[in-house]
Amino acid sequence: MWTFIHKLGSPPWFYRISGVILRWLLPMTVLALAVGIVWGLLYAPVDYKQGNSYRIIFIHVPAAVVALAGYYVMAFAGALSLIWKIKLADTAMRAAAPVGAVLTAIALFTGAVWGKPTWGTWWVWDARITSMLILLFLYLGVVALWDAYDNKAAAAKACAVLSLVGTVNIPIIYKSVDWWYTLHQGASIKFSGESAIHSSMLYPLLLNIVAFYALYACVVLLNMRAQVEVDNRHARWLVEQIGDD
């Protein structure tokens, strides 16, 4: 276990392994995304209530799911960085934060686009959308804190603490927003999201969720590799590695 963690922390090892992983993962991700999106947008049946506009869930739901999971990934990297002092975990956290923020923004934007034909308005203070907005704020806090520190080693530690604090708070925030929404529901539009989804829509949705996870992994790995390249630009192993590829 210990040697594995230390191996994981070594940039040359990571650089080589991530290169191998990406060679397989990248084409598979592109394929899964293409199939999932074509299936969802063109072949899945029309919803009897919402017509074609519901199709945006094939992007909205995966983005939202991965955005939330991404916060936990970031916090986990932060914990690794604080406890085992693995420098690569700092790089992972640095790479994951903006990707998560962008996914959250995509989820919010597609939610608004979906809301227009469904509810007749771009923005509704629905419990889930509100939670998503707060998640975006949490991500932006981490990104802003990173930028504010001149010493990047300290920035990583600070962001790790902040994202761990955020992780503890996310369930409380989600629950409290839920209660808040129930309390005020009389004043806003009712949205029954619990209706069962038909399997002809569920399968492309599940495929898209998997594809988004893979996409997330690819982008974070590519982002990390770019950072490793910058950090080790004078190292001989990197020159040799790039020469081999």
Next chain:
Amino acid sequence: MPLLNAQDVTVSRGARRILEGLNLCVGEGELWQLVGGNGIGKTSLMRVLAGVTRLGVEGDIGLRETPLFLGHASAIKPLLSAYDNLRWHPSGAVQADRGAVSAALSAVGLEHCGESPVGQLSAGQQRRVALARLWLTQSKLWLLDEPFTAIDVSGARLLEAQLQAHVAGGGSVVFSSHQPNQFSTELRVFDLSEYACD
């Protein structure tokens, strides 16, 4: 066991290395002066040796007990009186009873300034309030960053005498200074320029 034993210490700030391969062993009854030009890393090293900074430090630093550390900023609140300031000192085994504090204040020549807010004293007097801790502490190892700044000639003589008394009693002092000092005991000089990176 020495009071302080630093072996193969490397100090970096962000991505930049400041000091490399540094060894310093301080035994009992030794007086050390850190020298080196501005920006070479005297303050950084002091903070590393004391244990304030841990990030970007490689190598082993062994301390036998909690040292007394007085940094650039002297942990003096201008709004509080000299008494209140000196009775609060969470690190380095400082005595805090009233009698000891007034004895320390008279040792640094401030016996009449104990009650008024320190902010009303002159810069040199404020410095003396901070240094009065050297008369209160029971720590054997003192780490003093630029203790001679902002004090007058008589204050400097007083401080030199106190450092020598501490060393004579088996304690040790590591201090940084630009001024030429007059010590009758042996002064060991630790030149940081030997360990500086580029």
Next chain:
Amino acid sequence: MTSLDRFLLGQFQRQLKLAFSRPGEILNPIWFFMMVVALFPLGMGPRPEQLAPLAPGILWVVALLSQLTVSHRLFASDYEDGSLEQLVLSDHPLALSALAQVLAHWVVSGVTLALLSPLFAVVLALPSEAITTLVASLLIGTLGLSLIGAIGAALTVGIRRGALLLSLLIIPLYVPVLIFGTSAVVEASRGDDGSAWLALMGAWAIASLILAPPAISAGLKISLDA
């Protein structure tokens, strides 16, 4: 009393003494609270039936903002004058000395604000039966606000112009307490019982009391390292 107890009590008293030697730091957030509350009738019109339904939300949002404005000074002077270095080097745990400091800060800022809040409630035409709940909610809520704010203050104390950044980090974390607090006051102003919300808020404050100090201590150490 052990030496740790004595030290923590000393730390608490020292912070109170410092706060009272500069009364502006206590009074300014109260002025701020008062002025911002006064802006709402000016912006929305003076009719009580318009103000009353919004009063719980306004009072809580403004209380939250006034707490934010003081949070960033929490460790600033200790960082600048070197007291923080001494606290880190101390044999006493930094998490506990920071907690003593946050509690003193809460007594000075949060408790004062809670006790004065009935004045502002009356100005905004909040029904009188909700005033006890308002005071109770602010009393409990500001403890949690101070603790969470202290985490942000610890992480940003070494950053120049960190005050705005602190708000960006902390405001999302203030969402639950805002919801609990306003809900309690809203229910009380309808004549219902808001104590379930107060209990939730109490649980939140106790959880912060346990979980925040290690995070504050980690944040302060990082700030000294940077």
